[in-house]
Amino acid sequence: MTARPGHQARRGTDGGTPTRSVPPPVRAVISFETFYERELRSVIGLAYALSGSRVLAEDLAQDAFVAAHKNWDKISRYDKPEAWVRRVVANMSVSAFRRKVREARAIARFGRPEPLIDRLPAEADHFWRQVRGLPKRQAQAVALHYLEDRSVADIAAILECSESTVRVHLHKGRKRLAERMDVEDDA
Amino acid sequence: MTMLDERARSAAEAVHQSVADYRPATAMPVLVRRHTIWQGMQWATAGIGAVVLIALIALVTAPTDGDVADTTVPQVTTTVTTVTPTTIVEEQGPSRDPVPTTAPQVAPPPAAEAPTTTTVAADLEAPLLQIISPAPDSHFTTSLVTFAGRTEPGATVIASGRFPVTVAADGTWSIDLVIFSGKNGASFAATDAAGNTSTASVAVWLDVEEPKDGGKEEPPPPPEFTFSASATYGSCELDPPYDVYYGTAKPGTTVAVSSPYGSGSAVADAEGNWEAQVFFPSAPYNETFLVTITEHTGAKKKFEFVSLVGG
Numbered sequence: 001m002t003a004r005p006g007h008q009a010r011r012g013t014d015g016g017t018p019t020r021s022v023p024p025p026v027r028a029v030i031s032f033e034t035f036y037e038r039e040l041r042s043v044i045g046l047a048y049a050l051s052g053s054r055v056l057a058e059d060l061a062q063d064a065f066v067a068a069h070k071n072w073d074k075i076s077r078y079d080k081p082e083a084w085v086r087r088v089v090a091n092m093s094v095s096a097f098r099r100k101v102r103e104a105r106a107i108a109r110f111g112r113p114e115p116l117i118d119r120l121p122a123e124a125d126h127f128w129r130q131v132r133g134l135p136k137r138q139a140q141a142v143a144l145h146y147l148e149d150r151s152v153a154d155i156a157a158i159l160e161c162s163e164s165t166v167r168v169h170l171h172k173g174r175k176r177l178a179e180r181m182d183v184e185d186d187a
Numbered sequence: 188m189t190m191l192d193e194r195a196r197s198a199a200e201a202v203h204q205s206v207a208d209y210r211p212a213t214a215m216p217v218l219v220r221r222h223t224i225w226q227g228m229q230w231a232t233a234g235i236g237a238v239v240l241i242a243l244i245a246l247v248t249a250p251t252d253g254d255v256a257d258t259t260v261p262q263v264t265t266t267v268t269t270v271t272p273t274t275i276v277e278e279q280g281p282s283r284d285p286v287p288t289t290a291p292q293v294a295p296p297p298a299a300e301a302p303t304t305t306t307v308a309a310d311l312e313a314p315l316l317q318i319i320s321p322a323p324d325s326h327f328t329t330s331l332v333t334f335a336g337r338t339e340p341g342a343t344v345i346a347s348g349r350f351p352v353t354v355a356a357d358g359t360w361s362i363d364l365v366i367f368s369g370k371n372g373a374s375f376a377a378t379d380a381a382g383n384t385s386t387a388s389v390a391v392w393l394d395v396e397e398p399k400d401g402g403k404e405e406p407p408p409p410p411e412f413t414f415s416a417s418a419t420y421g422s423c424e425l426d427p428p429y430d431v432y433y434g435t436a437k438p439g440t441t442v443a444v445s446s447p448y449g450s451g452s453a454v455a456d457a458e459g460n461w462e463a464q465v466f467f468p469s470a471p472y473n474e475t476f477l478v479t480i481t482e483h484t485g486a487k488k489k490f491e492f493v494s495l496v497g498g
Contacts, residue, residue: 033330033367041206049202069331069365117205124201127194146195147202153417163418164475164493171495174191183190 032072049128050093054117064088083158090140138173310381314339318389326392335361338377345376368395416480416488427468428494435459440483470494
């Protein structure tokens with residue numbers, strides 16, 4: 001039997017609990033700059049989708065990476081340091097009050113009217129606005145699922161919850177999105 | 188793919204494109220922006236300093252009888268309507284410079300006849316801005332570099348056009364920046380209270396060791412048929428609900444999937460891949476249960492599943 005093509009990308013994201021003692025794989029601890037350059041754009045994209053602000057997205061991503069850098073000795077040894085930085089950004093992005101405060105700070109800090117991120121087309125902007133209208137956890141799960149094509153196991157690791165919880169968030173989030181956008185979702 | 192999925196993929200692609208050309212600043216401040224309280228303390232310190240400075244200048248420039256007008260640096264003369272404490276020297280006020288002993292003593296005119304004019308020394312001079320360290324074209328092997336320098340006390344300094352730099356009361360400043368491999372240009376701009384600006388920049392290098400073997404990657408290790416298992420998403424709300432499990436195992440061996448509400452099995456192919464679709468027709472709504480995957484050696488992996496059918 002051959003695995004489905006789509007599985008290849010997800011292979012290695014075991015979410016199960018191994019009961020056999022297997023030595024951990026050798027894994028290189030990457031440098032912060034490598035991590036930063038590799039993840040920056042994706043993290044900014046996540047922040048942009050969840051916050052709706054281009055200025056704020058840069059600010060949030062930068063703060064998350066600054067925090068990661070300060071604790072890089074520890075975070076670099078995590079199995080998924082990228083999950084850590086995404087959790088920070090996802091949590092900061094969806095807080096409405098803190099979002100506005102941070103946006104004001106970001107604008108003052110950058111002091112320039114035009115962010116470095118391109119503006120979204122109207123249709124895409126409308127979609128992410130609907131996502132942001134979802135409950136916090138649903139919005140995070142949906143954004144990670146669609147934006148980064150993350151598996152349930154990955155999303156669970158990022159949001160620090162069980163896979164079944166992620167499934168419920170995704171199910172309810174997608175259902176609500178379909179209703180709001182008046183489109184079908186039979187999956 | 189549903190219509191919602193299509194819209195979502197399109198929206199996701201739009202986000203990817205919006206950040207595709209995003210180029211981070213040459214250098215990224217790392218440690219300068221510490222806690223918000225710390226920033227608040229900076230502002231508070233600056234505010235207190237400004238108040239003390241204004242009070243001192245007001246004290247020094249207060250008019251007293253018998254003083255001689257300071258006419259040594261008149262540049263702009265105007266009637267006082269607003270006061271800029273740091274640049275005003277009143278004609279009838281004391282001079283901060285010692286009065287020459289040869290200068291004639293001028294009797295102060297009667298107060299009623301005294302013109303209310305002042306001499307304002309406009310600050311048109313750009314502030315000092317020096318980069319003390321690192322030296323130009325310095326080479327580093329770590330990405331975190333501290334840039335330090337000196338500017339006019341009270342001036343603000345911005346790094347790379349966007350990152351505020353901490354300036355001490357004596358005008359010294361420093362900021363930690365992350366540099367990237369190769370040549371980096373760090374630019375700084377200082378602005379004084381009058382709005383005059385100075386700029387300075389320095390080039391530094393981050394030296395990164397070339398990978399061994401001329402950059403050739405090591406050949407991938409031979410495939411190992413390590414047992415692994417993963418689950419997919421997208422089927423918990425279909426009736427009957429199901430999940431697809433997949434992974435790797437020793438070729439030709441059987442992998443069993445079992446749970447209280449459904450079971451299945453698969454045989455690993457010649458490449459060691461296996462896949463099993465398992466239905467859970469009697470699974471209760473929204474109750475998580477475990478699905479156990481067992482390989483031929485007895486090794487197990489467990490996954491949670493929840494049915495969302497019938498809710």
